[in-house]
Amino acid sequence: MADEIMKEEPRKTYYVFSPFLRIFHWIMAISITVLFITGILITTPWVTYSSEPTTSWMALDWIRNIHFLFAYIFTASFILRIYGFIINRGDRLFPHFWKGYFYRNTIDVAMHYSFLKFEHKPFLRNPLARGAYATMYVLIAIEILTGFGIYYMTDTSSLGGMLFGWFVPLIGSEYWAHLIHHYVAWGIILSALGHIYMVIRAEFMEGEGEVSSMFAGTKMLRHKPFDAGHLDGTLD
Amino acid sequence: MERESLWDHYMKKGMSRRSFVKGCIALTSLMGLSTDMVIKVVEAAEKTPLPVVVWIHGHECTGCDESFIRSGSPLASDLVLNEIALEYDHLLSAACGEPFEAHLDKTIQQYKGKYILAVEGATCTKDNGVYCMSGGHTFSHLLQKASAGAAAVVAYGSCAAYGGIQAAKPNPTGSSGISQFIGNAPLVKVPGCPPIPEVMTGVIMHIALFGSIPPLDNDGRPKQFYGNRIHDTCYRRPFFDAGMFAETFDDKGAKAGWCLYKLGCRGPETYNSCGNLRWFQGMSYPIQSGAPCIGCSNANFWDEDPLLTRMPEYGPLGNVDKIGAAAAGAMAVGVAAHAVVSVAQKNMKEAKELAEKKGE
Structure with missing residues (x-):
């Protein structure tokens, strides 16, 4: 009985994410939500039935301004991401696609996710997630380039226009x-x-602080993760 | 032969200094320059010889000429007869045949490095360019010959700039813009289907008077005419900002002249002077007439259909928003299923571990 309620087991706490990355992550989460909703509204706006534009609430004008404001906030927050990337190894868990183990481990994790294996090797961040996050940054880069590209096309000689x-x-x-x-x-x-x-699932299945790590910065693992060496530089 | 300037021309005609200065002021505003540039325009018009222009036509409908001859200030006739020396033009010349072609060769020789080459129409690149012939040669041959000695090349219309309607999929003739055939000659793109008459005359007068091409944007279009979106200069913009839209062509909003954004208006993606110069001496422009902009000065506008919706439709679902929402729904179902199996798998694993423990 006591076994099910209270369990005593050895765990190792790994400090993974710097505060800069964590703050960036939550700015990103809020920004992406706001940018997506306002973006959809800009493409397919609702219609205001008013007698005069000047007496209306200026709906779409405001929606566009919010979209631009959050675009700037989000882009500026990459300063935090980059600073964290420089000072903390845990902020640098990118896919090691030039290594054989990356592909072997990806297959291992994918087999677990398709229920072909009971579990996958322990990771600080598994290779599938690493690949997915790297792809996410590529998508965000496309959004920034197209978004500001469109935004600055009327002012091509400004700094933004040149960038x-x-x-x-x-x-x-x-x-x-x-x-x-x-x-x-x-x-x-x-x-x-x-x-x-996937994050909630990991928290539920493994209970090793996948969700809380984005607040506290630490993960509490039962087994030594394969990629622990990425934190102290012992694994290439 | 000493070539005369605009001022020489006025004097020869017995016109007053006052009307010359008035003409220069009109030119200044026409070229999109600020009023403090008037003095420079007057200076240039006094000294610069009238520019020699060679105007050739390729793969096109000649609609740009139709637009050009409707220029109101300056009058196209004025421009052609008094303000530029138009030596060769496929459409406006009375001459034809061998003497006409010989005159082109002579002009190119005589004014090497000094004449302006105006080009209307695309080039054909497929099958060595045989789908567009001019004077017994391919048009691309003529283009290479005429641009070699040109001081500047002006690409009039979306055809010359980007390939035009005939470059629409599947583009059987391999139509493309002229840029690949003109070597190192400086190129000014004046896109539009057709371009606004005053923009056509304004660009050539700028090159003629200042001897240099106007400031260009990243795409090679003159900033003074293509620096703004139609959307940003549109008189219906307040309706957009307020969220007042026409949703069909016969609803209340359409009758009241509200924004045509939801009817696929390409104003937000199109750079041109329709919003501020308008057409035919400020008479109107498509949006003012109740038709959404189709973005005719955009590269590739001919393949960006359907023109009356904001986004393309794909398959039975429709546009990407509907497909995206459906994908999100499918994902929710998939995630729920995955979660259920995950829990089952976890229970199985724990039961197995427990059994192993007991077995020890």
Whole structure:
């Protein structure tokens, strides 16, 4: 009986995420939610029946401004992400796709997720998740490039114009830049839904602090994770 | 032969200095320059010889000319007869045949490095360009010949700039913009199907008077005419900001002249002067006439259908928002199923472990 309620077992606590990454993560979560909702409303706005634009609430104008505001906040928050990346190894758990073990472990994890194995090797962050997060950053980069590219096209000689102005001509058409921006937004939201499920599932199945790690920065693991060496630099 | 300037031309015609200065002021605003540039325009118009222009036509409908001859300020006739020296033009010339082609060769020789080459129409790249012939040669041959000695090349219309309607899928003739055939000559793109008449005349006058091409954006279009979105200069913009939209062509919003955004208006993606210059001396422009902009000055606008919705539709579901929502729904079901199996698997594993423990 007591076994089921209270269990005494040895665990190791790993400090993984710096506060900079954690703050960035939550800014990103809020920004992506706001950007997605406002973005959908900008593409398919509701109709206000008013007699004069000047007496209305200026609905779409506000929605656009919120979208732009959060675009700036989100992009600026990458400063935190980059700072954390520099000072803390735990913020650098990217996919080691140049290593054989990355592919072997990916297969191991994928087999567990498709119920072909009871469990996968313990990881600080499993290779499948690493690949997924790296893809997420690629999608976000596309959003930033298309978004600011469109935004600054009317002011090509400004700093923003010089930074982002080259991207829309590369795509060849601003209409397609809009479409790519919109399609990739759906990609990000669907990935985010998958991410939320996988994180909650990991917490439920393994109970090793997958959810709380994004608040506290630590994971409490029963077994030594395969990629523990990524924290102290002993594993390439 | 000494070539005359605009001022020489005015004097020869017995016109007053006052009307010359008035003409220069009109030109200044036409070229999209600020009023403090008037003095420079006057100076240039006094000294710069009238520019020699060679105007050739490729794979196109000649609609750009239809637009051009409707230029109101300056009048196209004025421009052609008084303000530029138009030496060769497929459409407006009375001459034809061998003497006409010989004149082109002579012009290219005589004014090497000084003449402006205006090009309308796309080039054909498929099958060595045989789908567009001019003077017994392919149009791309003519383009290479004429651009070699040109001071600047002006690509008039979306065809010359990007390939145009005939470049629409599947593009059987391999139509493309002219940029790959003009070597190192500086190129000004003046897209539009057709471009606004005053924009056509304004660009050529800028090159003519200042001897340099106007400031260009990342895509090579003159900033003074293509620096703003139609959406940002549209007189219906307040309706957009307030969320007042026409949803069909016969609803209350359409009758009241509200924003055409939900009817697929490409104003938010299109750079042109329709919103501020409008067409035919400010008479109207498509949105003012109740038709959503189709983005005719955009590269590839011909393949960006359907033109009357914001986003393309795919299959039975429709646009990406509907597909995305369906995918999210499918994902929710999948996730729920995965969760149930995960729990079952976990229970199985724990039961197995417990059995092993007891067995010890």
